[in-house]
Amino acid sequence: MKALNLVTLALVIVGGINWGLVGAAQFDLVAAIFGGQDAMLARLVYVLVGLSALWQIVPLLRAGSVGEVHAQAHR
Numbered sequence: 001m002k003a004l005n006l007v008t009l010a011l012v013i014v015g016g017i018n019w020g021l022v023g024a025a026q027f028d029l030v031a032a033i034f035g036g037q038d039a040m041l042a043r044l045v046y047v048l049v050g051l052s053a054l055w056q057i058v059p060l061l062r063a064g065s066v067g068e069v070h071a072q073a074h075r
Contacts, residue, residue: 005059008052015049 014030021027034042 004055008055011049011052012056014045015053018049 018029021029028037030045031037031039031042034045036042
């Protein structure tokens, strides 16, 4: 489970960087690497990033239920 969390977190970070580039420079890095937004590999990466974001909700909720988020807020 820890490995899956690390992989999904890495994909969420990649997605965040990509969206930052899209917003700041109108440059879609995923599309540039994989042959355009409509290319099958680019679409696969977009889907994996989206699923990873959904998966990362689980550890977030788990951390909130045990008070980790609250403890980190008061540092």
